[in-house]
Amino acid sequence: MNANRSEGDSSGPARIELVRGDITRERVDAIVNAANSGLLSGGGVDGAIHRAGGPRILAACRDLRAGLYRDGLPTGEAVETTAGELDADYVIHTVGPVYSTTVDRSDQLANAYRNSLDLAARLGARSIAFPAISAGVYGWPITSAAEIAVGTVRTTLDSGTASGIELVRFVLFGDTAYDAFAAAVA
Numbered sequence: 001m002n003a004n005r006s007e008g009d010s011s012g013p014a015r016i017e018l019v020r021g022d023i024t025r026e027r028v029d030a031i032v033n034a035a036n037s038g039l040l041s042g043g044g045v046d047g048a049i050h051r052a053g054g055p056r057i058l059a060a061c062r063d064l065r066a067g068l069y070r071d072g073l074p075t076g077e078a079v080e081t082t083a084g085e086l087d088a089d090y091v092i093h094t095v096g097p098v099y100s101t102t103v104d105r106s107d108q109l110a111n112a113y114r115n116s117l118d119l120a121a122r123l124g125a126r127s128i129a130f131p132a133i134s135a136g137v138y139g140w141p142i143t144s145a146a147e148i149a150v151g152t153v154r155t156t157l158d159s160g161t162a163s164g165i166e167l168v169r170f171v172l173f174g175d176t177a178y179d180a181f182a183a184a185v186a
Contacts, residue, residue: 014157014165016150016185019129020178023171024052027087029125030080032116034133035093037072039065039079045131049091053084057091076111078119090123092116096134099141106148109134113152117162127167132177142180150184 023031023045034045039061041050050057060081065072073079078094094112097105112133120128132149134140149170156162172178 014162015167016153017167017169018178018181018185019169019171020174021171022048022173023129023131024048024086026129026169026171028127028129028167028169029088030090030092030116030120030123030128031083031086031088032078032128032130032133033091033093034131034136034138035073035095037075037095039069039073039093044136049086053082053086053091056082056084061093075105076108076115078112078115080119080123088129090120090125092119092128094133096138096140099134099139106144109140109145109148110152113149114156117153117156117165117168121162121164124164126164127169128165129169129171132170132172132181135177142177143183146177146180146184150181 031049033049036042036046041047041058064079073093073095075095075097078092080090080092083089083091094116096112097108132142132145135142135145153168157165170181172181
């Protein structure tokens with residue numbers, strides 16, 4: 001299933017793990033989807049989660065678009081749906097920012113992680129799996145994306161707002177992403 005697993009930071013109440021693999025195969029309470037604002041499936045992680053999770057995820061996203069998120073999910077926000085056929089209780093959809101060399105959007109990327117963790121805790125999740133949000137088609141440089149992700153997760157866990165979370169797993173596709181996150185954890 002997952003070729004490589006590494007224990008990361010285990011200093012606090014929650015453990016951080018790194019995995020090379022496919023996020024759709026993770027057995028956790030909540031899987032985070034790097035969604036687009038439309039919530040109606042796209043490419044990359046978003047498309048993979050929708051394909052593997054089946055039509056119930058898309059139906060739940062359509063309901064969100066018909067109601068509270070008529071104009072789409074704002075960047076940095078998070079919302080949950082069923083996990084459909086995935087081995088999880090929830091999919092938490094969050095929209096990361098598109099990388100810019102002229103505008104600092106680091107706070108939006110941090111918010112995507114923070115809001116996802118906080119939502120998972122409110123849902124009673126004890127374990128959560130994240131992809132490298134914004135580091136794919138949104139163009140965020142992987143080293144910076146990893147530093148923001150790991151730093152935000154640690155700060156959020158330390159703040160107590162995500163109490164109850166015991167495991168945060170970063171599921172990374174490829175050696176470059178894995179190595180960047182390993183460096184950020186170290």
